[in-house]
Structures are given as C-alpha cells and as structure tokens.
Amino acid sequence: MRFQVRTASSFVNSSIYRLGILDGQIADVESRLGKLYDALETGEFETSDLTPRIRALMQKKEELQYAKADIEERLRHEILDTVDLNVVQHYTSDLRNLLVKSSITEQRIFLKSFVEKIEADDAKVKMYSTIPVPSDSIAQETTGVLPFVHHG
Secondary structure (H helix, E strand, C coil): CCCCCCCCHHHHHHHHHHHHHHHHHHHHHHHHHHHHHHHHHHCCCCHHHHHHHHHHHHHHHHHHHHHHHHHHHHHHHHHHHCCCHHHHHHHHHHHHHHHHHCCHHHHHHHHHCCEEEEEECCCCEEEEECCCCCCCCCCCCCCCCCCCCCCC
C-alpha cells in the first residue's frame, strides 16, 4: 500500500504570505474609497465624475475579498487534511496485525466495513475507502462472557 504524504508547510507559509498581501491591498482600496467619499462630501467633485472610479474600486475590493476567502478556505482544508506519516504507519501496522490474526471471514467483514469500491484495469487497481481509525476511548474486553445452556 502506498500513501502520498505531502509537506504542507510550504503551502501554509505561502498562503499566509499571500493573505498578508491581500489584506494590505484591501486596506489600500478601502483607503482610496474613503478619500473618494470625502471628496464627494466636501463637494470637490461631482457624483457623476467619481461614480465610475468608486464602482471600479468596489469591484476590486470584492475580488480581493473573494480571493482572500478562497485562500483561507484552502488553507483550512490543507491544515485539516495534512497527514502525519508516523500516524499512518502506526494505523497500517495495527491494521496488518488485525488482519493477520483474523480468520478469512472476519477479514472480509472488516474490509467490507470501510472499503466502498475497487476498480481494476490492466495497469492498476484503485480502492475507494474511508480509513478505519482505532479509537482510544473504546475499552477492550479482557474476559469473555461464560457460555450458558438453556434448560427447559
């Protein structure tokens, strides 16, 4: 089984850098809009003279805010989706041990619980699944229930 683990630190760092740039650009556009509104209030310019510029700046501000929200969303998913290689190796080891110690029927039932589908062609096999994650909160049974026989 081959896992693709990528380093998220460079993506996170570049995203944080881009967010800083976008924040600066948004602040600049807001400052320009404020100056244009001040010019309108003081009567230095006519509304018809400044309307196209105000519309253009408002559109630019909206585009910058959209780009910022997009980066924040991708960053949120990247941080949530980052996989620790040691954790994957630990889970793989636990899964291997479980499958080795189980009967073929138990193996099949267990695999069916998380494998959604398998696609195979001449060159490769794809398995679609959810990763079974062991739970630390579930207590394991140390002594079994004694069998009983129903009389009567």
